[in-house]
Amino acid sequence: MTLHKKKIVIAGAGIGGLAAAACLQKAGFNVELFERAGELRTAGSGLSLMANALTALADMGIRPDFKDAQEFELLRFLTQRGRPIRNIEFGALTRRIGQPNLAIHRATLQRALLEQTAGCKIELGVKATGYVHDRNGVVVTLSDGREVFADVLIGADGFNSNIRACMVGQERPNDWRYIIWRATLPFSHSRVTPGYVAHYWGRGQRFGLADIGGGNVYWWGTRNMSPELANNWRGGKAEIQKLYADWADEVQEVIAATPEEGISAIAAQDKSFLENWGDGPVTLLGDAAHPMLTSFGQGAGLAVEDAAVLAHCLTTIEDTKTALRTYENRRRDRARAMVEGSRALSRIEQLENPLSTFARSLYFRFVPARSLSRKNEMSLVFPGVE
Numbered sequence: 001m002t003l004h005k006k007k008i009v010i011a012g013a014g015i016g017g018l019a020a021a022a023c024l025q026k027a028g029f030n031v032e033l034f035e036r037a038g039e040l041r042t043a044g045s046g047l048s049l050m051a052n053a054l055t056a057l058a059d060m061g062i063r064p065d066f067k068d069a070q071e072f073e074l075l076r077f078l079t080q081r082g083r084p085i086r087n088i089e090f091g092a093l094t095r096r097i098g099q100p101n102l103a104i105h106r107a108t109l110q111r112a113l114l115e116q117t118a119g120c121k122i123e124l125g126v127k128a129t130g131y132v133h134d135r136n137g138v139v140v141t142l143s144d145g146r147e148v149f150a151d152v153l154i155g156a157d158g159f160n161s162n163i164r165a166c167m168v169g170q171e172r173p174n175d176w177r178y179i180i181w182r183a184t185l186p187f188s189h190s191r192v193t194p195g196y197v198a199h200y201w202g203r204g205q206r207f208g209l210a211d212i213g214g215g216n217v218y219w220w221g222t223r224n225m226s227p228e229l230a231n232n233w234r235g236g237k238a239e240i241q242k243l244y245a246d247w248a249d250e251v252q253e254v255i256a257a258t259p260e261e262g263i264s265a266i267a268a269q270d271k272s273f274l275e276n277w278g279d280g281p282v283t284l285l286g287d288a289a290h291p292m293l294t295s296f297g298q299g300a301g302l303a304v305e306d307a308a309v310l311a312h313c314l315t316t317i318e319d320t321k322t323a324l325r326t327y328e329n330r331r332r333d334r335a336r337a338m339v340e341g342s343r344a345l346s347r348i349e350q351l352e353n354p355l356s357t358f359a360r361s362l363y364f365r366f367v368p369a370r371s372l373s374r375k376n377e378m379s380l381v382f383p384g385v386e
């Protein structure tokens with residue numbers, strides 16, 4: 001292992017920040033993380049972590065123990081009543097890639113990544129508020145008044161990144177005019193077999209249900225509404241139950257089984273794509289660099305891919321700024337494609353007009369398997385660290 005003297009500060013110990021810390025620590029850098037939250041998340045929702053993310057980690061020699069996660073090989077698209085529209089099979093592709101797709105609790109994912117960061121200094125309850133840089137490096141300002149010097153600053157501080165704001169100024173997020181509710185809970189149902197992942201499509205509304213292992217499921221539901229309502233939603237479980245009253249039994253039952261306080265709501269938002277996310281010895285990663293809608297289920301996956309490519313560039317290219325610009329150049333096109341792909345799919349998923357939703361079902365029933373496989377392949381095959 002090469003021992004690099006460079007000091008790298010990471011703002012944010014979310015999925016991307018922890019993955020970057022793991023990869024950089026393993027490569028011999030001196031890594032320090034600052035996380036705004038007072039403790040690393042133990043609650044929260046579930047997510048899919050696809051084969052591309054696991055390949056990226058494996059390429060950097062990181063093999064976290066995801067023992068509580070659930071592998072899945074099939075994604076079912078169903079009508080709101082639960083009738084099949086189309087199944088998407090991942091098995092052949094993931095076997096070829098040599099990595100599975102996982103449905104996982106966010107806390108399980110963060111815990112597994114955290115275990116890979118032994119030796120990194122992690123300070124909780126401290127926010128990165130900004131930075132200034134000169135030819136020697138970068139000074140990071142912290143919410144407790146300290147200033148910390150680093151050779152490299154990585155802004156992995158998520159959707160509302162302070163580091164991004166310091167780089168490009170304040171931006172207005174794009175509102176996509178719908179809300180997302182989500183929850184995880186212990187749940188069983190005869191239809192929810194091991195590895196069950198299903199998306200139910202309604203009109204202006206959809207629902208996702210996934211087995212995340214250990215007898216737990218993750219669900220999310222969406223509903224078209226104005227940005228004002230979506231950003232300030234004050235409704236409760238009863239209102240959600242009413243919206244899904246005539247949906248498949250398992251949908252109604254899982255909502256009914258969820259404690260009111262276990263449901264969180266978030267407005268569907270992304271930001272205009274940022275073509276350049278670097279500034280001298282500073283770069284961005286994950287949602288801070290390319291926040292995207294959830295439709296592709298690849299936000300966390302891309303954050304992990306970023307981490308691997310960034311660590312590889314810093315390890316193999318001596319000049320820091322060249323390494324950072326190379327990382328950004330290698331990631332830009334793929335990130336842009338995912339952001340745009342998620343928007344396109346989201347528009348289709350949230351269609352409300354009865355004719356359009358009928359045409360959507362027809363299209364998905366009959367679109368050639370070849371065309372779907374190409375799209376899956378583009379998403380699930382990690383293009384590599386080079």
Ligand SMILES: Cc1cc2nc3c(=O)[nH]c(=O)nc-3n(C[C@H](O)[C@H](O)[C@H](O)COP(=O)(O)OP(=O)(O)OC[C@H]3O[C@@H](n4cnc5c(N)ncnc54)[C@H](O)[C@@H]3O)c2cc1C
Binds near residue numbers: 157288
């Ligand atoms: C409803 C929903 C469903 C999703 N489903 C999926 C899915 O199925 N699959 C998938 O791959 N992705 C999914 N995503 C996207 C995924 O959650 C994100 O893309 C992913 O978490 C990005 O990782 P990140 O590390 O960039 O940001 P985050 O995971 O958000 O981490 C950012 C971290 O930075 C900390 N922080 C913030 N500001 C500061 C600061 N100033 N200083 C220090 N720390 C700070 C935060 O507390 C947080 O810990 C979903 C997102 C949503 C909203």
